[in-house]
Amino acid sequence: MKISSIEYASVQAYDELLDQHLRPRAVAKPLFDYLSSLDEKELQDRRHAVEATIMAMGITFTIYSDAGNIDRAWPFDVVPRVMSRREWEPIQAGLKQRLTALNMFINDLYNKQQIVKDGVFPIEVLKGSANFRKQCVGVTPRFGAWAHICGTDLVRDSDGTMYVLEDNLRVPSGVSYMLENRQIMKRIFPELFRTSTILPVDDYPTQLYNTLAALSPRNGEVPVIVVLTPGIYNSAYFEHSYLAQQMGVYLVEGSDLIVDENDVVYMKNITGLQRVDVIYRRIDDDFLDPEVFNPESVLGVRGLMRAWRSGNVAIANAPGAGVADDKVVYTFVPKIIKYYLDQDPILQNVPSYMCMYDDQREYVINNLDKLVVKPANESGGYGMLIGPRATQAERNQFKELILNNPRNYMAQPTLNISTAPTIIEGQLAPRHLDLRPFVLQSDNLYATTGGLTRVAMRQGSLVVNSSQGGGSKDTWIVEEDI
Amino acid sequence: MLARDAENLYWMARYLERAENTARLIIKISDTLLDIPNGASLGWGTLLKVAGLDQLYKEYYDDANENDIMHFLIADERNPSSILACVKFARENTRTLREMLPEDLWERINGLYLYIQNNLQDASKNRRNKYMFLQSIISQRHAIIGLIACAMEQDLAFHFIKLGRSIERADMTTRIMDINYAISLPEDHPLFEITMQTLWAGILKSLSAFQTYRRLKAFHVNMPDVVDFLFHEKRFPRSVRHCLAEIEACLQLMPQSEKIIIATNSAQTNLSQLNTKAMNLTKLHEYIDVSQLYLGKIHQAIDLVYFRAYETQASVQISA
Numbered sequence: 001m002k003i004s005s006i007e008y009a010s011v012q013a014y015d016e017l018l019d020q021h022l023r024p025r026a027v028a029k030p031l032f033d034y035l036s037s038l039d040e041k042e043l044q045d046r047r048h049a050v051e052a053t054i055m056a057m058g059i060t061f062t063i064y065s066d067a068g069n070i071d072r073a074w075p076f077d078v079v080p081r082v083m084s085r086r087e088w089e090p091i092q093a094g095l096k097q098r099l100t101a102l103n104m105f106i107n108d109l110y111n112k113q114q115i116v117k118d119g120v121f122p123i124e125v126l127k128g129s130a131n132f133r134k135q136c137v138g139v140t141p142r143f144g145a146w147a148h149i150c151g152t153d154l155v156r157d158s159d160g161t162m163y164v165l166e167d168n169l170r171v172p173s174g175v176s177y178m179l180e181n182r183q184i185m186k187r188i189f190p191e192l193f194r195t196s197t198i199l200p201v202d203d204y205p206t207q208l209y210n211t212l213a214a215l216s217p218r219n220g221e222v223p224v225i226v227v228l229t230p231g232i233y234n235s236a237y238f239e240h241s242y243l244a245q246q247m248g249v250y251l252v253e254g255s256d257l258i259v260d261e262n263d264v265v266y267m268k269n270i271t272g273l274q275r276v277d278v279i280y281r282r283i284d285d286d287f288l289d290p291e292v293f294n295p296e297s298v299l300g301v302r303g304l305m306r307a308w309r310s311g312n313v314a315i316a317n318a319p320g321a322g323v324a325d326d327k328v329v330y331t332f333v334p335k336i337i338k339y340y341l342d343q344d345p346i347l348q349n350v351p352s353y354m355c356m357y358d359d360q361r362e363y364v365i366n367n368l369d370k371l372v373v374k375p376a377n378e379s380g381g382y383g384m385l386i387g388p389r390a391t392q393a394e395r396n397q398f399k400e401l402i403l404n405n406p407r408n409y410m411a412q413p414t415l416n417i418s419t420a421p422t423i424i425e426g427q428l429a430p431r432h433l434d435l436r437p438f439v440l441q442s443d444n445l446y447a448t449t450g451g452l453t454r455v456a457m458r459q460g461s462l463v464v465n466s467s468q469g470g471g472s473k474d475t476w477i478v479e480e481d482i
Numbered sequence: 483m484l485a486r487d488a489e490n491l492y493w494m495a496r497y498l499e500r501a502e503n504t505a506r507l508i509i510k511i512s513d514t515l516l517d518i519p520n521g522a523s524l525g526w527g528t529l530l531k532v533a534g535l536d537q538l539y540k541e542y543y544d545d546a547n548e549n550d551i552m553h554f555l556i557a558d559e560r561n562p563s564s565i566l567a568c569v570k571f572a573r574e575n576t577r578t579l580r581e582m583l584p585e586d587l588w589e590r591i592n593g594l595y596l597y598i599q600n601n602l603q604d605a606s607k608n609r610r611n612k613y614m615f616l617q618s619i620i621s622q623r624h625a626i627i628g629l630i631a632c633a634m635e636q637d638l639a640f641h642f643i644k645l646g647r648s649i650e651r652a653d654m655t656t657r658i659m660d661i662n663y664a665i666s667l668p669e670d671h672p673l674f675e676i677t678m679q680t681l682w683a684g685i686l687k688s689l690s691a692f693q694t695y696r697r698l699k700a701f702h703v704n705m706p707d708v709v710d711f712l713f714h715e716k717r718f719p720r721s722v723r724h725c726l727a728e729i730e731a732c733l734q735l736m737p738q739s740e741k742i743i744i745a746t747n748s749a750q751t752n753l754s755q756l757n758t759k760a761m762n763l764t765k766l767h768e769y770i771d772v773s774q775l776y777l778g779k780i781h782q783a784i785d786l787v788y789f790r791a792y793e794t795q796a797s798v799q800i801s802a
Contacts, residue, residue: 232577245581256486258792268485268792270638271737 004427016420027084050455072280075471077422081453082476094346095447104340106146119122128407136320148316151441169325175327176239178452181474189469193462199449199478205246207446214443215314217275223277225249230299261302263310327376368395371411450475494575495646501568502623503654505616519673528664564580584633593620625661637702645746652725663767682708742783749776
């Protein structure tokens, strides 16, 4: 397999597998030895086998378009992203540190607000937060944990440093693809797993089950756990169904649940009602309970918030956890870690400018051509401005948006995010990628080994979201030969 | 088991059974058109009534003719009993049930749906294509049943599938039996005898029952024997009695099924009151109507006991 040196010459980013002379890095050497032993045809055959496997396993996600909703096969690149265990372990520790602090922060915000009183977190940021739910004030969920499942997006800049891009604390998705990617690789390239020590990822469903089970309000009984999905038309429905199946728990929709006048949640079974202890919800706060949030919601369950506040049911992630999943709050995370844990952050934040402060806003407005501007509460890569690639008209439009609602915007320097060789038209070409590990917290802390690597399949593109044409790769944390 | 999952499994099975039997019904109608002599006619309106679709058809079409009716039965999505609509519903239901069904089942049902979509146009070009198309649907459906029979654990999910399939099958057997009611042929027509024989043999063939009938019942084909066979022959899997026995056997293994068993037993009692000796097409048609009501009552009991169990549970008060 040939490396596209022309494309590589045109990007100035760090490559995960190749050094600046396009030689494989030590960690990727066995992989490249193997790949170069395959001829073109053999590799093509394997790629076709991968595509067939993906179709047969039915790994799809739904794309919404004017032409109707279509189920699309998950685009997958067979060249894995490889990282050494030595590099991974501090990252893993950093992820756990971050989630611990974020959960203490959320719990504080809904209770004493000590961090505000101590002047570390500005009251005006809190006031402007769209995801602060006053209905959650005064609640302390078990173990003080609000965000039980967190998907943290990491990127690597050209100097090799890993940065946290954002923390997804609402309903992060993608973990099923991490698991399925590994299954596919094992099926199609079994030889690779014999020659290298690749750390397994498959314990995630068990860890997730344990995390959820620990939240059950009924001690001493086998907890009844459900995954609450918006239904088959949700883009992540495949994942909801997959996780329910892997954990051996029920997959339910809002209409399957009911809350009685004693604020207990039941599901509608064929023999009557069965009490539910833990809900792993995959619907947003807004739709969770029409009694409290969006009254038009048909996805949620009337009375669910009453049941949760009374402690009769656990909800993961807890309602209101999204208050810390906000791109403006993000900029405070290093201070939040220092404040609650009295530790220095292990993982770095991307330097950020907050438009709510006059001097920083002025800098942003004057440097729109160098910056990436993000709205505070959007996800999926929507509503951002990538300054260096935008037209003047787009930049002017963002200037307006920022001036009209400064609290809602933050900006970061354009990172030269790293690439990895990806098979494009029979050659290995550099494509930009990120990494989303998943972190769990209830009575224990857990972080996945690696995570989901998402890759922008279009040349030069920095947008890795599956809703916008991104694909994925298997992620290997390997034991280096000593 | 979740009530919604149970209901989806049950309807998935009913839709697939209905799709297959609608294909059988259409094959039978097409054959009938070839079999009836000059001087006889097929009442298209009556045919729709037999299929239970006359009201719905009137909403969308002005007159009852072969082309429109064929389209209505095969490909019109506004008709929830059309083959296309049935398979589409079954496919949507299967998507929500993937975690409790054999792995390949979704692919099979998805494959059947794609086959129908891709071949609809060809099938409507001529009779031969249509016949091949319908036969293929029937055999793909058989592969689906085979997968369920061979690869699925026989737990509650399996029982709900079996319940749905058996009720729908009994119902469709009676509807297909009723097709001859739509024929008008004067009794003094010189070909009356032979034509009626051909038409009843056609019904047996469309239900894959001809061989079994000959072996177990009689060599000669006549209405009383055919009707008796299709209602009562417990060894033939599409007979009403066989389907009711399957339903009862299933219910014996399921929780809280007493009321549904009572409804099933009523339908069985009704069966034993059928007198085929003094039978004519009109009496048969009336009897079939009654039989369908009994099947409907079994469905209502299943719906009430399982799909709406939570509504009747008195111990829990739901606040509005």
